[in-house]
Amino acid sequence: MSTAFIGLGAMGYPMARHLAAQEDTLVWNRTFARAEAHEAEYGSEARPLTELAQADIIFSCLPTSTEVWEVLRALDGYLMPDTVWVDCTSGHPAEAPRQAAWLKERGVAWLDAPVSGGVAGAEAGTLTVMVGGDAAALERVRPRLAFAGKTVHVGGVGAGFAVKAVNNTLLAVNLWAAGEGLAALKAAGVDLSAALDVINASSGRSNATENLIGQRALTREFPATFALGLLAKDVGIGLDLVATHKGSAPLLGQTAGLYRAAERMVGAAEDHTAALKLIEQMNDVELT
Numbered sequence: 463m464s465t466a467f468i469g470l471g472a473m474g475y476p477m478a479r480h481l482a483a484q485e486d487t488l489v490w491n492r493t494f495a496r497a498e499a500h501e502a503e504y505g506s507e508a509r510p511l512t513e514l515a516q517a518d519i520i521f522s523c524l525p526t527s528t529e530v531w532e533v534l535r536a537l538d539g540y541l542m543p544d545t546v547w548v549d550c551t552s553g554h555p556a557e558a559p560r561q562a563a564w565l566k567e568r569g570v571a572w573l574d575a576p577v578s579g580g581v582a583g584a585e586a587g588t589l590t591v592m593v594g595g596d597a598a599a600l601e602r603v604r605p606r607l608a609f610a611g612k613t614v615h616v617g618g619v620g621a622g623f624a625v626k627a628v629n630n631t632l633l634a635v636n637l638w639a640a641g642e643g644l645a646a647l648k649a650a651g652v653d654l655s656a657a658l659d660v661i662n663a664s665s666g667r668s669n670a671t672e673n674l675i676g677q678r679a680l681t682r683e684f685p686a687t688f689a690l691g692l693l694a695k696d697v698g699i700g701l702d703l704v705a706t707h708k709g710s711a712p713l714l715g716q717t718a719g720l721y722r723a724a725e726r727m728v729g730a731a732e733d734h735t736a737a738l739k740l741i742e743q744m745n746d747v748e749l750t
């Protein structure tokens with residue numbers, strides 16, 4: 463038995479490290495030198511993509527569902543029956559049933575299993591995994607989720623992607639709202655470090671105020687952990703989910719527009735917290 467891991471980005475690289483420490487793990491990345499570096503550093507086995515189809519569990523962690531489709535089609539004819547494919551991509555809920563059906567025709571089970579916890583959680587092996595798909599397939603995989611601190615089965619195929627999209631949309635809402643509030647306080651001459659101390663001990667606190675703004679905006683470091691373009695993509699997926707069910711979510715719609723603007727004006731490759739730079743421009747202040 464072996465595990466395969468496809469996609470060694472900021473999240474996938476440490477996630478695959480935890481798997482390699484537990485069992486034989488084959489790795490592949492579009493930039494193959496990164497797979498070779500992973501092998502040298504952590505003892506995984508860098509192999510051509512088609513060889514990863516030999517594993518009984520295949521993990522993927524890619525930018526979008528589009529890249530997942532590209533990999534699936536590249537492996538057509540190589541996949542082994544009774545394999546479980548675990549997609550940790552922040553994918554689109556509408557694509558999950560199509561991908562699951564495509565794999566089922568080839569005897570492969572599908573789980574959409576995006577993760578939350580950021581690079582720090584991936585490094586520590588404490589990620590929260592939200593899983594959509596067959597419960598029996600999850601139980602088969604669960605003992606081998608070496609990168610997970612918590613695993614929750616949230617429903618059928620696509621449910622994992624849906625929960626991740628809404629979770630990240632709430633991250634975006636909280637980050638933006640906190641940024642606007644702090645911009646107002648800065649303009650009023652308030653010390654932002656002191657203000658965050660109060661907010662984080664009060665009802666206005668959030669992950670954005672507790673773990674992001676103080677360590678990034680106030681320090682002006684903005685380390686590239688989760689790209690702004692990817693957060694904008696996730697907010698768009700959250701809005702698609704609302705539209706699919708003919709719901710009403712005006713706040714989420716406005717948030718999607720703001721993050722698309724930030725993606726263009728600040729830069730898609732910048733860290734997601736750099737969206738606050740657009741708020742700074744809008745208010746002629748710097749959140750320091």
